[in-house]
Amino acid sequence: MPQPKQPSNAPQFAPHVLTANHLLRGHVVYLCARNTWGADLAQAQVFTDAARADAALKRAQAQPDLLVGAYLAPVQPGPTGPRALHFREAFRATGPSARARGLHPQT
Amino acid sequence: MYSYSEFDTAFLAARNAQFRAQVARRISGALSEDEFKPLRLMNGVYLQLHAYMLRVAIPYGTLNSAQMHMLAHLAERWDRGYGHFTTRQNIQFNWPALEDIPDMLDALATVGMHAIQTSGNTIRNITADHFAGASADEIADPRPVAELIRQWSTDHPEFQFLPRKFKIAITGSPNDRAVTRAHDIGLRMVLENGQPGFEVVVGGGLGRTPVVGKVLRPFLPQDDLLPYLEAIVAVYNHLGRRDNKYKARIKITVNETGLDTIRSMVEAEFALRRPHFSGADQQALADISAQFSPPQLARKSSAPFAAAYQGDPVFRAWADTNLHPHRDADHAIVTISLKAHGQTPGDATAQQMRAMADLAQRFGHDELRISHEQNVILPHVHRADLPALHAQLRAHGLATANIGLLSDIIACPGMDYCALATARSIPVAQDIALHFQQLGLEQEIGALKIKISGCINACGHHHVGHIGILGLDRAGVENYQITLGGDGSETTSLGDRAGPGFAAEALIPALERLLRAYLALRRDQDEPFLAAYRRLGAAPFKEALYGTDTGEKGHANAA
Ligand code: HEM
Ligand code: SF4
Numbered sequence: 001m002p003q004p005k006q007p008s009n010a011p012q013f014a015p016h017v018l019t020a021n022h023l024l025r026g027h028v029v030y031l032c033a034r035n036t037w038g039a040d041l042a043q044a045q046v047f048t049d050a051a052r053a054d055a056a057l058k059r060a061q062a063q064p065d066l067l068v069g070a071y072l073a074p075v076q077p078g079p080t081g082p083r084a085l086h087f088r089e090a091f092r093a094t095g096p097s098a099r100a101r102g103l104h105p106q107t
Numbered sequence: 108m109y110s111y112s113e114f115d116t117a118f119l120a121a122r123n124a125q126f127r128a129q130v131a132r133r134i135s136g137a138l139s140e141d142e143f144k145p146l147r148l149m150n151g152v153y154l155q156l157h158a159y160m161l162r163v164a165i166p167y168g169t170l171n172s173a174q175m176h177m178l179a180h181l182a183e184r185w186d187r188g189y190g191h192f193t194t195r196q197n198i199q200f201n202w203p204a205l206e207d208i209p210d211m212l213d214a215l216a217t218v219g220m221h222a223i224q225t226s227g228n229t230i231r232n233i234t235a236d237h238f239a240g241a242s243a244d245e246i247a248d249p250r251p252v253a254e255l256i257r258q259w260s261t262d263h264p265e266f267q268f269l270p271r272k273f274k275i276a277i278t279g280s281p282n283d284r285a286v287t288r289a290h291d292i293g294l295r296m297v298l299e300n301g302q303p304g305f306e307v308v309v310g311g312g313l314g315r316t317p318v319v320g321k322v323l324r325p326f327l328p329q330d331d332l333l334p335y336l337e338a339i340v341a342v343y344n345h346l347g348r349r350d351n352k353y354k355a356r357i358k359i360t361v362n363e364t365g366l367d368t369i370r371s372m373v374e375a376e377f378a379l380r381r382p383h384f385s386g387a388d389q390q391a392l393a394d395i396s397a398q399f400s401p402p403q404l405a406r407k408s409s410a411p412f413a414a415a416y417q418g419d420p421v422f423r424a425w426a427d428t429n430l431h432p433h434r435d436a437d438h439a440i441v442t443i444s445l446k447a448h449g450q451t452p453g454d455a456t457a458q459q460m461r462a463m464a465d466l467a468q469r470f471g472h473d474e475l476r477i478s479h480e481q482n483v484i485l486p487h488v489h490r491a492d493l494p495a496l497h498a499q500l501r502a503h504g505l506a507t508a509n510i511g512l513l514s515d516i517i518a519c520p521g522m523d524y525c526a527l528a529t530a531r532s533i534p535v536a537q538d539i540a541l542h543f544q545q546l547g548l549e550q551e552i553g554a555l556k557i558k559i560s561g562c563i564n565a566c567g568h569h570h571v572g573h574i575g576i577l578g579l580d581r582a583g584v585e586n587y588q589i590t591l592g593g594d595g596s597e598t599t600s601l602g603d604r605a606g607p608g609f610a611a612e613a614l615i616p617a618l619e620r621l622l623r624a625y626l627a628l629r630r631d632q633d634e635p636f637l638a639a640y641r642r643l644g645a646a647p648f649k650e651a652l653y654g655t656d657t658g659e660k661g662h663a664n665a666a
Contacts, residue, residue: 024134025204026158065136068154086583088522092156096523097534 015077017044018056019092020070028092029067031056037066041093042081047072109169109254109398111219118262119216122223126150127209134206149229151222152208156526161200161208162225163215167235167253167277168196168477175464175475177218179457185211190460192445192453194517194568195274196234196477197225201524223261228269230260230340236278236285237478240401241440241486243432246296247303249279251396252332255388258395259333266340270347271355273340274312277305283597286479288320289313289571291357292339297326304328309339309369310361313565317601318358321366323373329392331377334384338376342369402472404435405489415494422497425508430493433486439493441471441485442478443500444507444515448540451533452518453481462503470496479568480517482510513548513555513622514540517568521561521578522585528561530578530585535559535614542615543622552622554635556595571595573637574618575602587614589621591648592640603645606653617652624651 018031029037030044038044047053053072060070073089075082084090091097111119126146133143147153151162163178170178178198182190185207186200193199203211215221225232233253240248256275260266266273276290287293293308305327311320327335343357346364354363361369415422431440443463446452455463463483467475470492471485478484488496500506509515516539519525521532536559543549558572562579569575575590586608593602609617622636628647629639640648 021154024206026154028157064139065134068140087585088156088528088580091522091531095157097531 013048013050013053014074015046015048015082016053016072017041017046017075017082018053018060018070019044019073019089020060020067023064023066023068026068031060040081041075041084041089044075044082046075046077046082109250109395115219116216119219119221122150122221123209123212123216126212130205130209145227148226149223150208150212151225152205153226154526155201155520155524156522156528157524158202159205159208160524161203161211161222162193163198163200163220163222164225164232165196165198165220165477166257167233167239167250168237168479169235169239169250170475170477171218171473172464172468172475174218174220175460175467177214177220179460179464181211181214182460183457184214189454189456191451191520192455192477192481192483194479194481194519194566195232196237196479197232198477199520201520226272228271228273230256230263230266230269230273230275233257233260234274234276234285234290234479236280236283237476237480237484238284238431238440238486239279239476240399241433241438242280242282243434244282245280245434246298247279248399248401249277249294249296251392251399252294252329253277254395254399255333255392256336258391259336259388265337266344269340269344270349270360271352271357273343273357275336281597283595283599284478286568286571286595286599287311288599289317289568289595290320291343292336293320294332299326299328302328305332307335307339310358310366311599312356312358313568313570314356315353315563315565316356316358317565317570318362319599319601320358321361323366323370330389331381333388334380335373335377337380338373341376341380342372346372402474402487404438404487406437407489407491409437409490411495412490412493415497419494421501421506421508422494425497425506426493428508428512429510437491438487438489441488441493441496442510443483443485443505444509445482445505446509446515446540447504447507448509448514448544449537452516452536455483459503459505462499462505466496466499480515482515509549511554511556512550513543513552513557515556516540517556517558517572519560519567521559521567525561525566527564528578529563529580530561530587532559532561532567532576532578535576535578535587535611538615539618542619546619548622548626551626551632552636553632554637555622556637558593568595569593570601571599572602573635573640574621576614577608579608581608585611587611589617589652591645592637594637605645605649620651621648624648 032038032043074085129146132138153160186202191199274290275292276285276287277294278285279296289311295306307324308320309323348354476484516536518532518536522528556573558568559576560567560569571593577588588608589605590602594600
């Protein structure tokens with residue numbers, strides 16, 4: 001799992017979002033504005049500061065009754081919101097890629 | 108088939124009540140995820156990429172129609188209307204909510220089903236030949252023994268904290284359809300002086316270190332089975348490594364300790380344990396066997412079969428691929444393909460499950476099987492009923508005529524669902540099936556087993572695929588490595604890595620080159636891919652994949 005990058009005064013901390021699985025339903029959630037958790041990666045808060053990202057991660061990890069397996073995932077910020085950098089994160093954001101073709105109904 | 112005793116029923120109820128309380132404590136936050144995880148895994152609950160997953164055991168792959176109806180009910184009520192049948196003869200539900208899982212388990216218990224020991228470092232669900240009790244080539248039905256092993260291993264106090272998971276497979280037939288040599292213990296029924304017993308194979312496994320199991324005892328009398336199994340697992344429990352989970356399976360123990368040493372330790376342990384088995388196990392086996400008595404087969408003319416076979420080419424194509432000889436010549440074993448071209452291998456909708464349950468009741472003595480090849484089997488169908496059965500299957504999108512052919516692909520969930528995956532496998536299977544269907548080459552290519560895993564854990568059995576495909580992550584891009592010449596039957600072999608992997612777009616063209624080369628190279632159309640590979644060796648097939656340059660460097664598609 002991606003770990004937050006090193007010291008807080010490091011000038012370039014690659015942009016990250018904070019993500020986890022929702023305890024009750026298991027689905028993927030992201031930390032969005034005003035510290036709410038939502039399902040849409042495009043709405044996620046982007047951290048560009050390692051210390052703030054780390055603090056948010058610690059807060060998330062202290063909520064075992066809401067979240068499972070919180071971690072920071074690197075993203076590419078863009079005009080329509082952050083996009084996943086790695087294909088695994090992209091699938092987490094969009095759901096099974098096979099669903100449109102197999103028996104898999106839309107989410 | 109076996110129906111649960113009061114003991115089994117009470118045991119399940121108590122176990123489910125316990126898990127319900129554990130789930131409640133997790134939801135309240137009283138248990139942390141680290142504390143809860145081993146508890147949920149003991150009850151078949153995983154957390155996957157997008158959701159929880161519930162893995163339900165289908166011991167030795169046998170179901171009745173009421174149980175299949177219950178699986179359909181679970182799919183519809185608590186999941187998204189479908190389930191995924193797996194290579195371990197289980198079913199996985201991909202979308203349950205944590206809070207609903209106790210209700211799902213209670214519902215399963217009403218038909219004698221559960222999720223116990225489908226995960227964790229215990230003796231897992233026992234798998235068996237999916238044609239057991241029906242096939243013409245079998246010595247005896249292995250399922251009574253499988254049920255005995257299930258009862259013995261369930262909550263066995265000594266074996267709840269093994270170094271790692273432990274998988275046992277059993278077959279009663281010389282033709283191995285249960286991949287026994289790729290299991291921690293494989294049991295192959297053999298006769299000695301007319302008495303049934305087992306060849307005991309140990310230390311097989313796939314995963315990151317694939318190993319073909321080795322014969323520990325060429326003949327073990329059936330009466331000695333439980334104490335002998337207990338001796339093996341006890342020796343493993345004692346020696347098996349706990350410092351590194353990748354070295355914790357018994358295959359590593361056997362390799363590090365040596366087969367002969369393991370054998371003498373097992374025999375010594377066996378000598379100690381054998382006297383404690385006073386015969387209660389054999390009495391239990393006799394009682395279980397009575398519940399597996401063969402169905403009363405109907406006697407009637409098979410004329411409708413002959414007529415349909417002559418007159419209906421669609422029926423004939425299906426009959427040619429999807430039927431297997433039954434021990435009674437008027438009956439057939441029917442494999443219902445869950446591999447419609449372009450669909451997810453092993454998935455069935457709730458409607459399809461209900462349809463299969465109803466057809467089992469109507470035509471198949473109320474019995475269904477799940478195969479490790481992710482298909483559903485009706486083991487006892489009279490030939491006269493096959494045309495009517497086929498028509499019903501067609502109406503439910505279940506009449507694909509491809510068993511044993513290229514599109515009858517095993518694929519693990521891969522990165523569409525699995526949290527451990529390094530690449531996707533389902534879309535690869537879908538694309539392969541569609542591509543060769545469009546080329547119209549599937550029938551011509553003939554018998555071929557393609558197996559796909561989305562990471563080195565090898566849940567899709569790729570090492571024993573005639574063509575194995577392993578999905579990897581190469582610098583953030585999906586990349587597929589091909590192995591050739593694997594075999595999971597009685598002539599088990601592990602596939603050889605062909606060379607560097609292929610990017611997703613390059614994989615299908617590579618497979619097409621490979622299979623066109625096979626068509627050009629084979630002696631005649633009775634020489635299947637595997638036989639041609641064994642006769643010719645890897646070189647001409649590698650050349651088809653990579654060109655004359657062996658591909659180890661500089662190939663445009665390789666990574
Ligand atoms: C979806 C969640 C799954 C997870 C987390 C998972 C995990 C694993 C792991 C870690 C291994 C490697 C074990 C080792 O080498 O010691 C493994 C092997 C295996 N799994 Fe899975 N698996 C999953 C799904 C499946 C499915 C869907 C099947 C088919 C029923 C399956 C069947 C197998 C088989 C046949 C092996 C290889 C045989 C062996 O050496 O145990 N797994 N799995
Ligand atoms: S092989 Fe890997 S990706 Fe496929 S199901 Fe097993 S653990 Fe998941």
